[in-house]
Amino acid sequence: MHNTLVSLIGAPTDIGAGARGASMGPEALRVAQLGPILETHGVHVLDRGNLSGPANPWLPPVDGYRHLAEVAEWNRKVHEAVYAELRVGRLPILLGGDHCLGLGSISAVARHCRDAGKKLRVLWLDAHADFNTSALTPSGNIHGMPVACLCGHGPQELTGIGGQVPAISPKWVRQIGIRSVDPGEKRFVHEQGLEVFDMRFIDEMGMRHTMELALATLDANTHLHVSFDVDFLDPDIAPGVGTTVPGGPTYREAQLCMEMIADTGRLGSLDVMELNPALDVRNKTAALAVDLIESLFGKSTLMRA
Numbered sequence: 001m002h003n004t005l006v007s008l009i010g011a012p013t014d015i016g017a018g019a020r021g022a023s024m025g026p027e028a029l030r031v032a033q034l035g036p037i038l039e040t041h042g043v044h045v046l047d048r049g050n051l052s053g054p055a056n057p058w059l060p061p062v063d064g065y066r067h068l069a070e071v072a073e074w075n076r077k078v079h080e081a082v083y084a085e086l087r088v089g090r091l092p093i094l095l096g097g098d099h100c101l102g103l104g105s106i107s108a109v110a111r112h113c114r115d116a117g118k119k120l121r122v123l124w125l126d127a128h129a130d131f132n133t134s135a136l137t138p139s140g141n142i143h144g145m146p147v148a149c150l151c152g153h154g155p156q157e158l159t160g161i162g163g164q165v166p167a168i169s170p171k172w173v174r175q176i177g178i179r180s181v182d183p184g185e186k187r188f189v190h191e192q193g194l195e196v197f198d199m200r201f202i203d204e205m206g207m208r209h210t211m212e213l214a215l216a217t218l219d220a221n222t223h224l225h226v227s228f229d230v231d232f233l234d235p236d237i238a239p240g241v242g243t244t245v246p247g248g249p250t251y252r253e254a255q256l257c258m259e260m261i262a263d264t265g266r267l268g269s270l271d272v273m274e275l276n277p278a279l280d281v282r283n284k285t286a287a288l289a290v291d292l293i294e295s296l297f298g299k300s301t302l303m304r305a
């Protein structure tokens with residue numbers, strides 16, 4: 001991706017999570033040299049630094065939501081920051097932060113696509129569907145709800161970010177790597193018609209066929225957004241997340257996933273979410289995330305130069 005202009009935006013918060021520590025994610029990705037490593041691939045990287053927002057008061061849920069006001073404020077800031085980069089033709093990489101911020105990021109991407117008359121495809125790489133609502137969620141943690149909120153299901157403070165409700169259609173989403181869904185959430189995912197490639201599907205069909213389907217029908221007018229929750233990866237290789245679920249993609253499966261996305265040439269924006277340095281081992285999960293992001297930006301393999 002030569003001549004790609006990338007902006008790093010740090011969002012150091014764990015406001016929507018069930019464990020503290022994802023607030024340290026942006027710095028861990030910088031320590032793992034995300035910016036300089038991307039530059040070795042001909043990408044021009046501007047680090048915009050970190051956004052600032054409300055502290056995490058660590059309170060119990062109120063009416064099914066934990067920290068709703070603070071989550072809304074962080075997401076408004078993320079929305080404006082991501083939208084500003086897209087408007088000037090740059091490719092934003094949001095450094096999370098917990099996955100509730102996917103709402104601010106993807107609502108901004110959707111708004112940009114409306115402005116530009118582009119189609120949007122969202123790849124949601126995650127162990128979880130993140131399609132909970134306050135009625136369905138056992139925990140009230142909003143990092144389990146961003147996809148539902150984007151599709152118009154949630155409190156107005158969240159669904160309204162970006163000025164159009166719903167911000168996206170469930171038809172634009174492809175979820176990959178899913179292996180932990182709450183019972184009520186499972187019904188709702190089916191009702192709403194999300195396309196889910198769960199681990200059973202990946203086991204049976206392979207990552208190659210999975211990605212061929214998830215990337216099918218992209219065209220030159222499609223903006224591809226990748227929302228990469230680090231818990232997508234198998235915890236054996238990626239222990240540094242708050243919500244590990246066994247049985248995720250291996251190192252090679254994850255690389256192939258990223259390489260096939262890179263091959264489309266359509267990547268327009270990226271979230272790197274839920275990295276939790278407090279739970280990591282010598283920053284190895286951050287280093288792995290950087291390695292995978294390199295592939296997403298077209299690190300060439302030995303055989304294909």
Ligand SMILES: [Mn+2]
Pocket residue numbers: 099126127128130143229
């Ligand atoms: Mn997630």
